[in-house]
Amino acid sequence: MLVYVPPHPLVKHWLAIARNAATPSALFRSACAELGRVLIYEAVREFLPTVEATVDTPVGTADVEFCDPTKPIKVVPILRAGLILLEQAGTVLPISETYHVGYVRDEETLQATAYLNKLPQRLSPEDRILVTDPMLATGGTMLKVLADLVARGADPSNIRVVCIVAAPPALKAMADLYTGLRVYSAIIDAELNEKGYIIPGLGDAGDRAYGNQN
Template sequence: MLVYVPPHPLVKHWLAIARNAATPPSLFRSACAELGRILIYEAVREFLPTVETTVDTPVGPADVEFVDPTKPIKVVPILRAGLVLLEQAGTVLPMSETYHVGYVRDETTLKATPYLNKLPASLSPDDKILITDPMLATGGTMLQVIEDIVARGADPANIRIVCVVAAPGYIVPGLGDAGDRAFGTSG
C-alpha cells in the first residue's frame, strides 16, 4: 500500500496542533478538519472522474473540464471519528454519496464487528470509494471495512483511505492487499 504524506507546511502545522496534549478539544477538531480537507484534495487528485465540455463565457465559448456528476465518490466514514472528515468531503467534493459504518473491537480478540452498516448491498468495480477515519492504530477495523466493501463488489484499486494520524509499526500485515492508497500524516 502506498501511504502518501503531503509535504506541505500547513500539514505539519495542523498536525502539530492536533498532536499537542495542551490543544483544547475545539481546536483539535479544527486541526483534524483542516488536515482532512488537505488530505482529501490529495486523495482525489487523480481519482475523480471528469468530463470535458464547452461552456459559454462572457467572451465566447471555452473548453472546460468538470467532475463527472454521474459518478459520485462514495464516502464511507467510520463512526464516530470519521464524521469530522466526512464534513470536509462534503465541502470539497462536488458530488458524493455517504455510507456510514460503525465497528466495535473486541478487546480480547481485537476483532472488529459492525454495529452499524449502511453500505449498499452491492457496489460496482468502477465505484470510487473514499474511507475516512482520523486515527489508524492496528489497522484491524480499517481492514474489516475494506473487506466488507470488497465483498459487495468494489475493486480494491478504487478504494482510498484518508487518515490524519497513523501509528507506524502497528499496521496489520496484508492491509496493502486490500486497499490501493492511504493519504495521511505519520503519528
C-alpha cells in the first residue's frame, strides 16, 4: 500500500489552521475543503481516464485530451465529516458520481456501525473510486467501507483514500488487507489516545466543522 503525504506549502498552511483549536467552525471547514482540493488533485494524478480528440482554436486545429465523460470517478464520502473534503472537489474533478455512506462510532468499544449506505449494488474492477474521511485513526470505519466496496466488485488498486490526518494503526490494518490501495494524507501522526482520537490530530472533524467545539 502506498501512503503519500504531499510536501506542499499549502498543505502545511491549511493543516496548521485546521489543527488550531481556536479556529472557528467556518474557517475550519474552509481549511478542510482546501486540503481536500489539494489532496484530491494529487490522488487523481495519472488516475483519471482520458480520451484524445481535436478542437478548432480561433486560428487552427489542436490535438487535445479530455477526461473521459463515460468513466466518471466514483466519490464515496463517509458522513458526515467526509463531505467537507469535497466542498472544493468540483474544481478538480470535471466528471464524478457521489455515493454517500454513513457510520457512527461507539465511543466505548470504538466499533463503527452503518446507518446509511448509498453504494451501487455492483461495481466493476475498472471503476475508479475515491473515498474521503478526514481522520484515519483505528481504521475501523474505513475498513468496513473498503470491504463493502470490494465485496461489490471494486479492485483495491483502483481505490484512493483521501484524509487529513492518518495514524499508524489504521494504515497498518489497511496495508495488511489491501496491498494495491493508495492513501493521500496531509500528515501522519504518531499515536492514538485512550478514546481512539489521533494525537495531536485536530479533534472531531465533524463536530468542529458544524459548530460543536466540545
